[in-house]
Amino acid sequence: MENVSFILSGCIIGIIIFQSAVIAPVVFSVLSGQDASVFLRKIFPLFFLLIACLSIINTICVFYNDQLHLISVPLASFVLSILAYLLIPATNSSRDEGNEIRFRWLHRTSVLLTLLILVCNGVIAAF
Numbered sequence: 001m002e003n004v005s006f007i008l009s010g011c012i013i014g015i016i017i018f019q020s021a022v023i024a025p026v027v028f029s030v031l032s033g034q035d036a037s038v039f040l041r042k043i044f045p046l047f048f049l050l051i052a053c054l055s056i057i058n059t060i061c062v063f064y065n066d067q068l069h070l071i072s073v074p075l076a077s078f079v080l081s082i083l084a085y086l087l088i089p090a091t092n093s094s095r096d097e098g099n100e101i102r103f104r105w106l107h108r109t110s111v112l113l114t115l116l117i118l119v120c121n122g123v124i125a126a127f
Helices: 004-030 033-064 072-097 100-126
Strands: none
Touching (some): 004 072, 033 072, 072 100
8 A cells, every 4th residue: 555655656757748748749730729729728727637636645645654754745746736727827818818928937837837746756756
């Protein structure tokens, strides 16, 4: 049962890598700009909510398995995924309004949060 947190962190790492290395490039190479936008506006909220759910489950598992030295890692992953999720409406409205500077800043922030989630979950995998 102690390995569940490693498995959940591995799943989160896999989801992030798959989203970044497979889904996003394929979407932009196959779909038109408008269709890609519609698809991505549906997939990214689900992406961050899935990571948040897995992170909460991971937090519970870490607590249940008395691995309290790791508890901050899945909690951080949860908080970061919720922050990224909450940025989505502002990012979308910036794009819709043509405010490219604000859009780029929000998008980069979202990417940075995703990278931090990846690193957090890599920390658990390293223990």
